[in-house]
Amino acid sequence: MPEPHPIVMPDPPLSDGIVSLRMFVPSDAPIVHANLDDPGVRAYMSIPLDQTLEGSTRFILSREDAMRSGTSATFAVTDAATGELLGSIGVERSADDPAIGDIGYWLFATHRGRGVMTRAVRLITPWAFEALGLARLQITVHLDNVASQRVAEKSGYLREGVLRSLIEQHGRRVDLIMFARLVTDPAPPAEGSAS
Helix, strand or coil, X not given: CCCCCCCCCCCCCEECCCEEEEECCHHHHHHHHHCCCCHHHHHHCCCCCCCCHHHHHHHHHHHHHXXXXXXXXXXXXXXXXXXXXXXXXXXXXXXXXXXXXXXXXXXXXXXXXXXXXXXXXXXXXXXXXXXCCCCEEEEEEECCCHHHHHHHHHCCCEEEEEEEEEEEECCEEEEEEEEXXXXXXXXXXXXXXXX
């Protein structure tokens, strides 16, 4: 199995004029950390419940190493007009098959319900297929996280099934729903278009 090549951030950054994706910078750490207390984040993500500001800073700094190793790319999701940090989205290569990538995302509570993350997934998907040479992209979502399921579906990902007791999170086993898109699948229709 060939070693993954280093991942290069897109230049110019990915943007649809409403949402932009850029590299995280150390000054983002306090904003990211402040949003980790959100019950939605704690319910659906595996971030340590006792995460410190230093831990959040280390995570952000580690993103460059992950890109250099070719294993993952993590983007800050921002407002394209103001640059305000809204959340995070990333793609990670499967350790078992480098042609498969897993997308993960989270959005700060104050920005949910406006289609921001759907825009971000629609931006990262074609880039990941091309830049990382992927054949398949996957999104796994908690069984009761309806909002994230809608994001996956609106982004053209097909629901493939429930993976029972797939991961341990905060001391308990949880079920996840698998959504996927293949590089050969058609792109979803534009938001608001007839379909």
